Amino acid sequence: MPIKGSTIFIRFPNESKNRILHPVTVTETGGSDNLTVLPENPELALEVDQELLIYFEQRRQFMQQPAKVEALLEGEAGTVATLKTFGEAVSAESRQCYRVSTVISKLTVTFDGVSCPLRDVSVTGFAVISSNRYKVGQILDADLRFEGKKYIGKASVQSVAELPEGQVRYGANCVKAPASPTSLSKGVQQISMSVQRQQLNRLSGGA
Numbered sequence: 679m680p681i682k683g684s685t686i687f688i689r690f691p692n693e694s695k696n697r698i699l700h701p702v703t704v705t706e707t708g709g710s711d712n713l714t715v716l717p718e719n720p721e722l723a724l725e726v727d728q729e730l731l732i733y734f735e736q737r738r739q740f741m742q743q744p745a746k747v748e749a750l751l752e753g754e755a756g757t758v759a760t761l762k763t764f765g766e767a768v769s770a771e772s773r774q775c776y777r778v779s780t781v782i783s784k785l786t787v788t789f790d791g792v793s794c795p796l797r798d799v800s801v802t803g804f805a806v807i808s809s810n811r812y813k814v815g816q817i818l819d820a821d822l823r824f825e826g827k828k829y830i831g832k833a834s835v836q837s838v839a840e841l842p843e844g845q846v847r848y849g850a851n852c853v854k855a856p857a858s859p860t861s862l863s864k865g866v867q868q869i870s871m872s873v874q875r876q877q878l879n880r881l882s883g884g885a
Contacts, residue, residue: 679707679711680704680707680713680732681704681707682705682706682707683704684734685701685702685703685704686702686704686715686732686733686734687699687700687701687702687733687734687877688700688702688715688717688730688732688733688745689730689731689733689776690728690730691729691730691731698776698777698798699733699776699777699779699877700717700718700719700779701717701718701782701877702715702716702717702722703715703716703718705753705758711762711763711764712760712762713760713761713763714751714758714759715758715759715761716755716756716757717756717759718781718782719779719781720756720757721781724750724757724759725750726747726749726750727746727747728746728747729745730744730745730746730747731744731745732761732763733770734767736767739769740770741767741768741769741770742767742768742769742770743765743766743767743768744763744764744765745761745763746762747759747760748762776800777798777803777804777805778798778799778870778873778874779797779798780796780797780798780799780869781795781797781798783873785824785869786823787804787806787820787821787822788819788821788822789806789808789818789820789833789848790808790810790818790819790820791819792808792810794806794808796822797847799866799870799873800870801866801867801870801871802851802852802863802866803833803836803849803850803851803866804822804849804866804869805847805848805849805850806847806850807845807846807848808846808848809844809845809846810846811846812835812838812846812848813838814835814837815834815835816834816835817832817833817834817835817853818832818833818835819832819833820832820850820862821862821865822862822865822866824865824868824869824872825868827868828860829860829862829866830860830862831853831855831861831862831863831865832852832853832855832862833850833851834850834851834852834853835848835850836849836850836851837849852866
């Protein structure tokens, strides 16, 4: 069971293909199956009776467990959610398969020549928000800047999701290219692993 003050992650069932992990902070615990969490991203859409999965570190293993939102409450730091867990926690060690939310990192990617917010990233791709219109399968130029380095390459649009106010969320995978220290695929790997390290360090009381 996660402890008060620790950072854990939640994932929504409707994001099963992308498996995006959203960081939240445990603000309260109760018994062996109740905890209250505060999302790091205030825009995270939580609803009462919503079913989800929580991810946390236990005895040096990355674990997952089903949970359900029982209540939403307004706190001093924002809206917190009371969760009830079910069943037993099981191993979820395939972290390289997950997309990790980068909303609070405020990173951007130049996508088809336009600077766009980077919403999440994995070791093989990323998601951006853009007002331009593209179709699944389109291959576009992209470049990332991270920790003083620039990574360039091409990305293939894999998914399209309409958002309010004319914005669109695009999921994209890096197009295979010759190995290079400045390739786009190298860049998303670096960002993905860096963000995961930063977030997982919080689980063990690190930076």
